[in-house]
Amino acid sequence: MNLSLVILATMTGVATGIVFGLLDVPIPAPPNLAGVMGILGILVGYRLIEYFDVGVSLLSLLNV
Structure with a gap:
């Protein structure tokens, strides 16, 4: 996991939350x-x- 990406995402989220709070709109x-x-x-x-690779392709099941 890239720690700098996590920190950037957290800072972006905090900044976005501040803007939403200042504008008094729901988050x-x-x-x-x-x-x-x-x-x-x-x-x-x-x-x-x-991880366990047990998924099913919905598109394959629908022949898409």
């Missing part, structure tokens, strides 16, 4: 920890499928 992200953990769970599940 395009979960407003609480449960929502953030749900997104993290989606990422972990996706990575597990990649």
